Amino acid sequence: MRxxxxxxxxxxxxxxxxLLSTKAFAQVEGELSPEEEIRLVQEFNRMLAEGxxxxxxxxxxxxxxxxxxxxxxxxxxxxxxVFKGAAAQLPRYFxxxxxxxxxxxxxxxxLQKYAGMTQEQVLKFVRQCWGKSGNCVSDYDGIxxxxxxxxxxxxxxxxxxxxxxxxxxxIGKQVxxxxxxxxxxxxxxxxxxxxxxxxxxxxxxxxxxxxxxxxAVSIFPKYLVRWGLPMTMHYRYAECIRQMxxxxxxxxxxxGVALSTYLYGSANGTEIKAPGIGR
Amino acid sequence: xxxxxxxxxxxxxxMGLSLVPAVKPAFGATKLEEELQKRLGVQLxxxxxxxxxxxxxxxxxxxGANVPITVExxxxxxxxERLWIFVDxxxxxxxxxxxxxxxxxxxxxxxxxxxxxxxxxxxILKLKDGSYVMATKExxxxxxxxx
Amino acid sequence: MAVGxxxxxxxxxxxxxxxxxxxMVITHPMTPARKDPQTGQEVPAYNLTKLDLFFNDKLVSxxxxxxxxxxxxxxxxxxxxxxxxxxxxxxxxNKGGKWERTAEIKVS
Numbered sequence: 001m002r003x004x005x006x007x008x009x010x011x012x013x014x015x016x017x018x019l020l021s022t023k024a025f026a027q028v029e030g031e032l033s034p035e036e037e038i039r040l041v042q043e044f045n046r047m048l049a050e051g052x053x054x055x056x057x058x059x060x061x062x063x064x065x066x067x068x069x070x071x072x073x074x075x076x077x078x079x080x081x082v083f084k085g086a087a088a089q090l091p092r093y094f095x096x097x098x099x100x101x102x103x104x105x106x107x108x109x110x111l112q113k114y115a116g117m118t119q120e121q122v123l124k125f126v127r128q129c130w131g132k133s134g135n136c137v138s139d140y141d142g143i144x145x146x147x148x149x150x151x152x153x154x155x156x157x158x159x160x161x162x163x164x165x166x167x168x169x170x171i172g173k174q175v176x177x178x179x180x181x182x183x184x185x186x187x188x189x190x191x192x193x194x195x196x197x198x199x200x201x202x203x204x205x206x207x208x209x210x211x212x213x214x215x216a217v218s219i220f221p222k223y224l225v226r227w228g229l230p231m232t233m234h235y236r237y238a239e240c241i242r243q244m245x246x247x248x249x250x251x252x253x254x255x256g257v258a259l260s261t262y263l264y265g266s267a268n269g270t271e272i273k274a275p276g277i278g279r
Numbered sequence: 280x281x282x283x284x285x286x287x288x289x290x291x292x293x294m295g296l297s298l299v300p301a302v303k304p305a306f307g308a309t310k311l312e313e314e315l316q317k318r319l320g321v322q323l324x325x326x327x328x329x330x331x332x333x334x335x336x337x338x339x340x341x342x343g344a345n346v347p348i349t350v351e352x353x354x355x356x357x358x359x360e361r362l363w364i365f366v367d368x369x370x371x372x373x374x375x376x377x378x379x380x381x382x383x384x385x386x387x388x389x390x391x392x393x394x395x396x397x398x399x400x401x402x403i404l405k406l407k408d409g410s411y412v413m414a415t416k417e418x419x420x421x422x423x424x425x426x
Numbered sequence: 427m428a429v430g431x432x433x434x435x436x437x438x439x440x441x442x443x444x445x446x447x448x449x450m451v452i453t454h455p456m457t458p459a460r461k462d463p464q465t466g467q468e469v470p471a472y473n474l475t476k477l478d479l480f481f482n483d484k485l486v487s488x489x490x491x492x493x494x495x496x497x498x499x500x501x502x503x504x505x506x507x508x509x510x511x512x513x514x515x516x517x518x519x520n521k522g523g524k525w526e527r528t529a530e531i532k533v534s
Contacts, residue, residue: 225345279342384445384506
């Protein structure tokens, strides 16, 4: 009888020990549901946006650069050197250039006119920090940041009643939905549809969910923490287009203007709030 | 020792042995332990986890390059000497330390830190009485976006 | 401009005894020590090492940091506004860079 009791204690003890050690070993990975993960990623982005956005440093850079490159003569649609609220009504038609231009394209045009740059030099100026990650502060990024921030609080107001502007809007929309390149991708592949699309942990905005295009564009230039610098819209187009394996995007091209007109035109009414911040 | 006692002792020993893998070995200190010893001269086991420190970090970080962290405490600032921030699994677990004076008004520090992988983040306060208290939270570092 | 530039932000005014936030962003690459992928050579870390917060020239806090802090770091501390004066931050990196920034606050 005694032996049986002892055997029972022995076995119970060994089993208990075995169970306890398995529990201690068990890797609790914390499987999160997709909804939970998205919510937590949004929480992360909200926390990231607190405090001071490092992108704001580019405001002063831009302010100095505008003087340096004689851009106080540049007319963004409200008169030469009138910058407050100018970005909010872009893209627009410029009679002196005979075409519709968005903010970046107009700045490029002014750099040629008032700073004596050639088109090649402007492209080099624009791309100064492209592909760099960390410790790159360019006058161009500063200029775009400054001019956009001068419209902070203003509602995007692209004049779609102007036939020139409406034409670019339609072209932009067509491009948005045209499959191209070896992968048959278009902007809509990632940024359209009612169904939510994700790339790894990042949820992508969609043209078909109301308000999202406005939330996306109204915060550009967007400070990217992974590169330590602000990304302008044309840099964003270049990156998207590269990722879609489309032919290389040229800054300030008509393609850029068309995309800007479609995107900002679709975002009319959204308050500009630059810089945004993200990974 | 009679046979009964021996068998009982063996049973206890077996139970004990099967529990050993769950207990961290006393030797082979982690990088964190080494840093704590080097910079604070204290062992992790000597630091008490307390509710009085509010450590705010995201549960998930979409990028490990820039993880927001805020440390606040209702422990009166004149009782606190220094705040230390550690990330267990970083190549160098020590991130930063902050000294406080009564002029701060309260214990508060916020910044952005780098994390190489999912890890514990620790906010350790050294009190003027020589003791250490801390708050620990885990941050999951994921990959996001199209790069 | 690049390295060492920054923004120091405090409320313009405060009530006596109020605890205010001192916020700052400093541009700095904060690169950790690493091996150059092409030459195999060790590239030393390049980072801010210290930031001192002063109020009316009295030292309030010192932040010691390494390359574990993010690039272009944001930092925030608190200050008890007992009198009007000048908030000053003095910061340095491990390559001899040293900068300072000031901001005024009126306390009533």
